[in-house]
Amino acid sequence: MRSLFSRELRSRLGDSALVISTGAATLLVLIILAIIVGDVVHHGAARFSWEFLSTAPSQGMTAGGVFPAIFGTVALVILMTIAVVPAGVATAIYIHEYADRESSLTRLIRVAINNLAGVPSIVFGLFGLGFFIQFVGVGIDRTLFSGHKVFGQPALIWAALTMAVLTLPVVIVATEEALRAVPRELREASLALGATRFQTVIKVVLPQATAGILTGTILAISRGAGEVAPILFTGAAYYLPQLPWQPQNQFMHLGYHVYVLATQSPDVDAGKPILYATVLVLLMVTFVLNLSAFVVRSRMRHRFAGASS
Amino acid sequence: MGREHTNRDYEQELRKLREQILLMGAKVEESITGSIRALTERDTPLAERMIAFDRNINQMEVDIDGLCLQVLARRQPVASDLRFITMALKLVTDLERIGDLGVNICERVIELNQEPPLKPYVDLPRMAEDVQRMLHDALDAFVAGDAEHAQRVIERDVNIDAYYQQIFRELLTYMMEDVRNIHRATRLQSIAKYLERIGDHATNLGEMVVFMVKGKDIRHVGKLGSVDTR
Amino acid sequence: MTEPVEASRHKLTVRNLSVFYAEKKALGPVTMDIPEKRVTALIGPSGCGKSTFLRSLNRMNELIPACRMEGVVHLDDQPIYGTGIDAVAVRRRIGMVFQRSNPFPKSIFENVAYGLRIGGLNARPELVERVERALQQAALWEEVKDRLNESALGLSGGQQQRLCIARALAVEPEVLLMDEPASALDPIATAHIEELISTLSDRYTVVIVTHNMQQAARVSDYTAFFYMGDLIEVDRTQVLFTKPSQSKTEDYITGRFG
Helix, strand or coil, X not given: CCCCCCCCXXXXXXXXXXXXXXXXXXXHHHHHHHHHHHHHXXXXXXXXXXXHHHCCEECCCCEECCHHHHHHHHHHHHHHHHHHHHHHHHHHHHHHHHCCCXXXXXXXXXXXXXXXXXXXXXXXXXXXXXHHHHHHHHHHHHHHCCCCCCCCCCCHHHHHHHHHHHHHHHHHHHHHHHHHHCCHHHHHHHHHCCCCHHHHHHHHHHHHHHHHHHHHHHHHHHHHHHCCHHHXXXXXXXXXXXXXXXXXXXXXXXXXXXXXXXXXCCCHHHHHHHHHHHHHHHHHHHHHHHHHHHHHHHHHXXXXXXXXX | CCCCCCCHHHHHHHHXXXXXXXXXXXXXXXXXXXXXXXXXXXXHHHHXXXXXXXXXXXXXXXXXXXXXXXXXXXXXXXXXXXXXXXXXXHHXXXXXXXXXXXXXXXXXXXXXXXXXXXXXXXXXXXXXXXXXXXXXXXXXXXXXXCHHHHHHHHHCXXXXXXXXXXXHHHHHHHHHHCXXXXXXXXXXXXXXXXXXXXXXXXXHHHHHHHHHHHCCCCCCCCCCCCCCCX | CCCCCCCCCEEEEEEEEEEEECCEEEEEEEEEEEECCCEEEEECCCXXXXXXXXXXXXXXXHHCCCEEEEEEEEECCEXXXXXXXXXXXXXXXXXXXXXXXXXXXXXXXXHHHHHHHXXXXXXXXXXXXXXXXXXXXXXXHHHHCCCCCCEHHHCCHHHHHHHHHHHHHHCCCCEEEEECCCCCCCHHHHHHHHHHHHHHCCCCEEEEECCCHHHHHHHCCEEXXXXXXXXXXXXXXXXXXXXXXXXXXXXXXXXXXX
C-alpha cells in the first residue's frame, strides 16, 4: 500500500514549479500596472485638484483645467450608450431567443458580429466620416436645412453613433452570454404556464440576465471613454470655447486631449504636468467604470444566490 | 416459470420457496400414507411416530411463512410473483391443516388398534389413496404451473365425497346391528371424515394454483352472488 | 396496441400520435385515452418515450427544434394541434410540473402569481386570494404564509417542488402533467408529493411520468406501460400490477428484464 505521506519528488517539484511560474507572471502584470499608475500619479498629482476638474483650459493649454473635456467625454458616452444598448440587447435577444440556431441567416449574423469586433478602430472613424457625416449628415442638411452645413460635419451625435457601432459587438456578446446563463428550465417553466416567448423574455430571462447586460454595457462605456481613433474625424476638437449642448456641436474629449497635448502643444514642457494630470483623470475614469462593473456583477450574483453558478 | 429475474438473489429466494413448499408437501403426503398404513397394519408405534413427525410439518409452515414475509418486505413483488407469494402463504396453511388431520387419523388409529378390527378395511385405504393422489397432483400442478392439471384435481373432489357417503352408510348398518360396534364404527367414520376434509384442502390447493397461473380467482364459484371472471 | 380503457369520461384522447426527432421516430403510433379526474401513470424503462408522450400533451415538444408530430390529440372535444390552435391557450388549460423544481428567482408570492399576471390579472386582492388558494391546494400554505415575500430559492427541495405545483395550479388548469416530480426528492418529501397527488385528483386530471414502479402503483388509478417508443399496455393499476395481459409488461414490472 502506498504511503499517504510521500509523493514522487518529481510531481512535487512540478507542483511547486507551476505555482512559482504562474505567481511570477501575475507579479509581473501587477508590477507593470504599478509602474504605469505610479508614473502617472507621480507626474500628475501635482496638478490634480478640484479646480483642475472644474475649469476650462487657458493660456494655450499650459494652465487651467480639463472640465470641457470631461463634459464632452461624458456626453459622448451617454449618447453612445443610448444608441448601443437597445440595439445590442435586441440583437442578442433575437439571436438567442428567437432565431433558428441552425439556419444560415443566424450563422451569417454571428460571422458579421465577430468580424465587426475585429475591425480596427480607425476604420470605424473612416466609416463614421464617410457614412454618418458625408452621407446621412449631408442628406439631412439638404432636406431640412437647405444645404447649410449643420449636420454634414463632425459632430457629437456622429461620434456617438460611430462609437456605438464600435462597441456593438461587446454589448451583443455580453448580453448573449448573460442570456445563455439563464437556465433553460426557467424558460420552460414560464412557457408551460402559458406565457408567450415575448413574455418569457421580458419577465423571466431579462431580469435574470440584467447583471450580465449591465456588465457588458459598462465595459462598452469604458471603451467609449478611452478610444480616440474613431472620434478623430467625427467630432472631437482640440479647443472649443463652449460646451457641446447640442448634438450637432463638436466636443472636447479626454483621450483626444491627451493626444493633442502630447504631440501638438506649443510649449511641451509647460504642458507636461497638465498632460499627466489629464491622463490621471482618464485612468481614474477607466478604473472607476471597471470597478463598478465588477461591483454590479457581484451584487447581482449575491441577490440571485442559488439560481446561477 | 419463464425468464429469470435480473436480481439473482431474488431468483434464488423464489426457488428456495418453491423447494420448501414441495418438501412440505412431500412430508404431508407421507403422513397420510403413514397413518393409513398404521391402521391397516395395526401398527401403533408407526402411528405414534407419525404424530411426532407432525412437529416437522408445523415448523416448515413457520419457516416458509418467514421466507414469504421476507420476500414481500424486500422485493415488493407484483403480478405473477405477487400471486405466487400470496398463494404460497395460504398453501402452507392448508398443508399444515392436512398434517393436523393426519395426526387426528393417527389418534383414532391408536384407539382402534386396542380392539380387534371391526371389518376388513377396503374402502378406507382406497379413499386414502385417492386423496393422497389428489394432493400429489395438486403439488405437481403447482410446480409445473399447470392450471389444467389443477382443474382436474378440483373435479375429483366429488369422488372423495362419494367415498365418504358410501363408507358412512356402511358403518351406519354396523352400528345399527350391534351396539358394541358403535365405538369402533364412530372412530372409523371420523377417519373417513378427516380424509374427506383432506380432499377439500387438496381442492383448495388446486384452486390456488389456477389463480396463481391464470390470475383468475375461481374460488367459491357458484356460492357467491356473481363472479368477476375478467 | 391495446383497447382504450373505459372510464367515466375521457379528458384527453390520443389517436395515432407519433413523434419524430430529426426524422427519427421516437414514439408511436400511440392511441390512448386519459380518463378525467383520475391519476394516470406512465411507466417504462429509460428512453421508452413516456416523457416525449407527456410533453406532446401540452405542446412542449414544439420547443425542441427538428421535432415533428403526427396524429391527433383532443382535449375534451377540441384538437390541441392544428392551424389556428394557439399553443399558449393549450398550455393554460394543461399545466406542467417538471422533474427538477424550477422556481423563478422571485419571491414566493410572485412565483405563484406569475401565471396569473401573464394572463392579465394584476388586481392585488384577487391575486392574493388566488395565490393563497393555490398554495393551500399544494399543501404549502401553512409553511410559507408568513414569508410570501421571501425568495423562493430559500425553500427546501420538497417545498420548492410544491411551490412549482402551486404555481401551475394557480392558473386553474384542467389537466396537470407531472414529469417525474419526486425523483429529485428524499423519501419524506416524496411521500408529501404523493399524498398531494391523490388529493389533487379530486379536481384535476393528473398524468404522471415515473420511473419508480412502486410509486406508480401507490399513486395512480390507471397505468400505461411504454417500451421502446410503443405503448404496450394500459389498464387499471390494480389489474396491471396483479395480472398484466402482456408478457413484456409482466417482465418489466417483475424485474425480469435482461
